[in-house]
Amino acid sequence: MNDSSGNVVVLSGGIGGAKLVLGLNHILSDGRLVVIANTGDDFEHLGLAISPDLDTLMYTLAGRVNPETGWGLSDESWSFMDALEKLGAETWFRLGDGDLATHIERTRRLAKGESLTEITRAFCRRFAVKTPILPMSDAAVRTRVLTADGALDFQHYFVRDQARPKVIGLDYVGADKAAPSAEVLAALRKTDLSAIIIAPSNPYLSIDPILAMPAINAALRETETPIVAVSPIVRGMAIKGPTAKIMAELGHTASATNIARHYGDLIDGFILDSSDGNMVEQVESQGLKSMSCDTIMGSLEDKIRVANSSLEFARTLT
């Protein structure tokens, strides 16, 4: 365990990022970690307010996530979906019976006027998750995927169409006007912050919606805290999801180097996988500190190890 770390903020999307967040949480479970979560994936479906990344992070930190899928609850039942199918309703977005309680109660509370930040805090308390999981904003920011077939709402692109359409651009609708919550800005402006980590989430789909908010972007550019990103690309491939495919469609070779280039001077350090160790020099030639380690996070030990490496690396950048 890494007791010399101070407070840490991690920016994360869902499944991929949640692995590193879980590792960080094991090290910093005494209140030193704050998670800022992407809400660009949020959408209204069947009249319910769905926040996939918030829920994946909460279920993961609660030890309740489905280990097979990385999302949803473990030991889930599916009677609702079966009944919904019999009614002829849309079933492409899978909602488990237990998971449904989260969406229905969130929708009810939002309608009552509670903020997504308050609701997530209350839910985390119920799930015994002590680390704050902060939605990047209480205002709606919605990722739209511009494809060769037209613009698609994020979940239509990602889940319904299984990321098959060719991506030609991305739009984070509302990001320019959405204010981050006071909690998010306070977390980024903490004076005793020792590191800001960008989890190995899909940069285009999970991190850029956060960075697209001017106040968050400015806070990251102003901070003196080292910002470290962990590459989601290993040997030209994404561990999971369409990151490599999207990079290629946008005209970039899928490589750790190009992920580093994507974040550019926003970050101070970049971690790539040992198998891409030969790229450390390329990345450093962009003026960015870089290091390599084994970033594949299969086991909990892996997650803690990569989290420790990230924190140690950040410490060298102060």
Place this chain on the structure above:
Amino acid sequence: MNDSSGNVVVLSGGIGGAKLVLGLNHILSDGRLVVIANTGDDFEHLGLAISPDLDTLMYTLAGRVNPETGWGLSDESWSFMDALEKLGAETWFRLGDGDLATHIERTRRLAKGESLTEITRAFCRRFAVKTPILPMSDAAVRTRVLTADGALDFQHYFVRDQARPKVIGLDYVGADKAAPSAEVLAALRKTDLSAIIIAPSNPYLSIDPILAMPAINAALRETETPIVAVSPIVRGMAIKGPTAKIMAELGHTASATNIARHYGDLIDGFILDSSDGNMVEQVESQGLKSMSCDTIMGSLEDKIRVANSSLEFARTLT
């Protein structure tokens, strides 16, 4: 089977009425039965549009109702309620995982602008229920129970408070302004109608909300079709539910005679239980044709038998 009956309309609430409706449906399954259902029990709960009587009738006619409770689906799972309880949300109204699909899809379609009549028709088609189940209105009519502790929404009185508060009056909010659907009026005005049956539902909670709509009341008063009510009170007790308790609280002895008096000259005939056979004369002295038969409907055979008796009795009143 009673092949000489023409078209029949039945007015019904949920569990109690659904027994007779099931019997009638067995006899008149060839398109000769129309059910007009109470929607005064409908309410919005957890952001969902719940129509308890419509669903009980649909599940009953589909052979899918939970035989233990008389409401909800058989072979139901309860993961949603368990998860909701863990989130600290309200759990006094039990929503099964499969049943939830009905509420979520109804809520979604209502928000899209579909009428409750259209939605119920679509659901019935999916449940292979051919007999039309018509909500008494597409407009909101909400039963309010005036109690010694103050006015309560129906489900708060009935389910949350388990009908414990003392009833001092009832209000069918919106009934005076709500128009019945065109389908309801057409069903009541059919020229080849041979009987209108009032199911043995709670008169105050399940039938009066229907009768409180001026256009339905007028159609019933204008029709030449015999109207027959089946008593929900047997030997001074209700088969199920708080009918007897409410009658006493409202200052009426709980008796079949007083149920007949309650419906008064709206109806042409009254059926009471054999064990109350001594009251036939009392009821007839009110100027109402009356007959007795065994009205307890435990088995499907009982339901068909009482349905047949009702139809035969109505035929004598033409």
